[in-house]
Amino acid sequence: MPYYKPPVAGKYIDPLVDFAFKKIFGSEPNKDLLIAFLNEVFRGRKHIVDLVYNKNEHPGDLRDEGAAIFDLLCTGDKGERFIIEVQRGRQGYFKERALFYTSRLISDLAPKGKRSEWAYNLTEVYLVALLEDFTLAASPSHEYLHDICLCNRHTGEIFYDKLGYTYIELINFVKTEAELETDLDRWLYVLKHLSQMNKIPAYLRKSIFEKLFSIAEYTNLTKEEKEMYDSSLKYKWDNKNVRDYAVKEGIAQGIAQGIAQGMEKGIAQGKHEEAITIARELKKIGIRLEDIAKGTGLSIEEIEKL
Numbered sequence: 393m394p395y396y397k398p399p400v401a402g403k404y405i406d407p408l409v410d411f412a413f414k415k416i417f418g419s420e421p422n423k424d425l426l427i428a429f430l431n432e433v434f435r436g437r438k439h440i441v442d443l444v445y446n447k448n449e450h451p452g453d454l455r456d457e458g459a460a461i462f463d464l465l466c467t468g469d470k471g472e473r474f475i476i477e478v479q480r481g482r483q484g485y486f487k488e489r490a491l492f493y494t495s496r497l498i499s500d501l502a503p504k505g506k507r508s509e510w511a512y513n514l515t516e517v518y519l520v521a522l523l524e525d526f527t528l529a530a531s532p533s534h535e536y537l538h539d540i541c542l543c544n545r546h547t548g549e550i551f552y553d554k555l556g557y558t559y560i561e562l563i564n565f566v567k568t569e570a571e572l573e574t575d576l577d578r579w580l581y582v583l584k585h586l587s588q589m590n591k592i593p594a595y596l597r598k599s600i601f602e603k604l605f606s607i608a609e610y611t612n613l614t615k616e617e618k619e620m621y622d623s624s625l626k627y628k629w630d631n632k633n634v635r636d637y638a639v640k641e642g643i644a645q646g647i648a649q650g651i652a653q654g655m656e657k658g659i660a661q662g663k664h665e666e667a668i669t670i671a672r673e674l675k676k677i678g679i680r681l682e683d684i685a686k687g688t689g690l691s692i693e694e695i696e697k698l
Contacts, residue, residue, distance in 0.1 A: 406587035536564035
């Protein structure tokens with residue numbers, strides 16, 4: 393593997409690094425930042441006035457049952473529960489993990505006794521996941537926000553509105569500064585680009601963003617916080633370098649050894665969705681459409697729409 397220089401902290405910390413995300417959004421003095429962000433995510437469907445931070449680890453009820461560990465877990469002023477997750481790289485069974493997390497919260501709502509009096513009066517449970525370097529399977533490249541709920545498959549009518557999953561694919565959020573229209577756009581732009589900025593731009597001159605920039609300024613961290621951030625940043629970039637190297641090597645070897653045969657075999661086994669996912673990733677890193685078509689069996693017209 394080629395040598396990589398260790399990352400150097402810029403003027404502002406990267407909010408998608410584990411330590412930085414919790415520093416900015418996960419403490420009582422800064423909860424107005426999380427409230428403002430969540431209100432934009434729900435786009436008027438909910439209006440959160442206050443939040444209480446909860447412990448982020450929920451142990452299993454049984455000795456051998458795994459614990460659910462969240463990045464952030466909060467309770468809203470109306471009793472709603474919010475799980476906020478940052479996922480930096482593709483992970484197996486990610487959707488299943490989200491279902492496990494929300495199911496664990498729902499099961500914890502049941503009282504140990506007097507269940508008949510409780511009558512299954514469930515509070516709302518929502519998971520908001522920021523996906524940094526990957527997309528959900530079969531996700532269109534022009535969409536970045538997915539609002540998922542239980543609904544009737546045939547009519548689209550919402551069946552249950554107290555459980556929701558919001559997935560934000562930052563890799564698909566490609567708006568420029570001039571294209572930012574809403575505060576949600578501005579939040580996503582800041583989350584994605586803050587660590588490359590050297591000052592707060594004029595279009596973010598609102599008190600909530602000014603507070604964010606002040607908290608995120610590297611020089612405002614204590615010595616211990618700088619050490620924690622530097623370590624967290626290095627961990628993030630080490631993982632990214634490993635993934636990038638594996639992708640590049642895999643593509644080079646695959647093309648050299650006849651990637652077309654492997655892809656076509658997958659298609660022959662009915663893995664059309666897998667071929668689309670592979671084509672989308674190859675397209676993102678600049679492989680020629682003709683080579684992608686040859687390797688996946690998809691048409692150039694179909695690849696152009698991804």
